[in-house]
Amino acid sequence: MTPYINADLHCHSIVSDGTLTPEVLAQRAKANGVELWALTDHDEIGGQDRAIEAARLAGLRYLTGAEISVTFAGTTVHIVGLGMDHTHPALVNGLRATRGGREMRARAMSDDLARVGIPGVYDGALKYVDNPELISRTHFARYLVEAGVCKETNEVFRKYITEGKPGFVPHRWASLRDAVGWITESGGVAIIAHPGRYKLTANEEYALFTEFKTLGGQGVEVMTGAHGQADYVKYADYCQEFDLAASRGSDFHSPEESHTDLGKLPFLPGSVTPVWELLESRIH
Known part of the structure; x- marks a missing residue:
């Protein structure tokens, strides 16, 4: 499969912190020209059956997904899983535990x-x-x-609600090992979400990618709503350096709040391996 397809593999529904239902998201993705879609709610796979059926009715190819919150170097980092068996006990039980706090x-x-x-x-x-x-x-x-x-x-x-402000309370999420393990044990591919968004030092970021790769992680979001042109170039280069596939996802939450709509990102560069090449057998 070519990198030049309109894939949107990162968005959120009312099942986590989005404002639209899985059904409306599927319709919006289709209307915006998306060819391959994934719903990736935070620490939750409860919307997956609805999204699979909505994608089928809309004529969209679909990958199961979730975005898992991880604590790394004292920072909350997000790991997207794609193509998992969303009924797998390791995934279901792991996400239930990380939601608990x-x-x-x-x-x-x-x-x-x-x-x-x-x-x-x-x-x-x-x-x-x-x-x-x-x-x-x-x-x-x-x-x-x-x-x-x-x-x-x-x-x-x-x-009010970022570090150092009066409403911020830190939470200890899953470990990187946990998140990558739950995804890979359930047959999916683990991806570092929007890496340009984290306030990690250069050494911490390098450690994140190194440990992620060692644990079995296989991809990184290159094109995402939180990235600018310099990030596109930087993380496409990281794909080469760490032998990772590239993903593309808007991180869409709401028509009123999101900077980037479903399906409206630039295409992946031709120099990278698109993550959907690793997941062809998992596409609904």
Whole structure:
């Protein structure tokens, strides 16, 4: 398969922190010219059966997916899995365990915000959550915009819920070994999501890629909504250096909030191996 296909292998539905259903996402992807699609909800595969059926009805080729939160060098890093058996016990049980700490973290965030004069944020954020196990900072941000505390969700993150701000509470996620293991044990391919977004030093980033490759990781997102032109070039070069396949995904969450719509990224460069070449037998 050519790298020049409109694949979008990273997006989110109401099952995690997106605002659209899997069915509406499939229709939007099809309307935007997407040829190969994956739904990759955070730490959750509960929308996969719906997405498989929605893709079939829309005439879209489909890969199962999930985005797993990992703690690496004190930073939250995301690993996308594609093409997994989403019923595999290792994956199902692992994701259930990593979801478990979200509610406690969310309540602690709410308590911190109350101490700076913003009460009731946990209950307010729940209005935006389809799955309470997956309450996240994004749900907090949507409520704080609704409440008039900030004008847009990006402002909430800047002022309140990133490291060093009054509503930030760190959470210990899965290890890199765990995430890559759950994905590969269930027949999928592990991919480092939007690496240009992390605040890692050059040495830490090199360590991330080295350990990821050693553990059996096989890909990296080159084209993604969080990357600019310099990132496209840098991570295409990393594909060569670390012998990794390249992935492409918008990281779409919402028509109102996302910078990049489904299917609207540049094509992968011809110098890389597209990740879908490793996954042809897994495409629905």
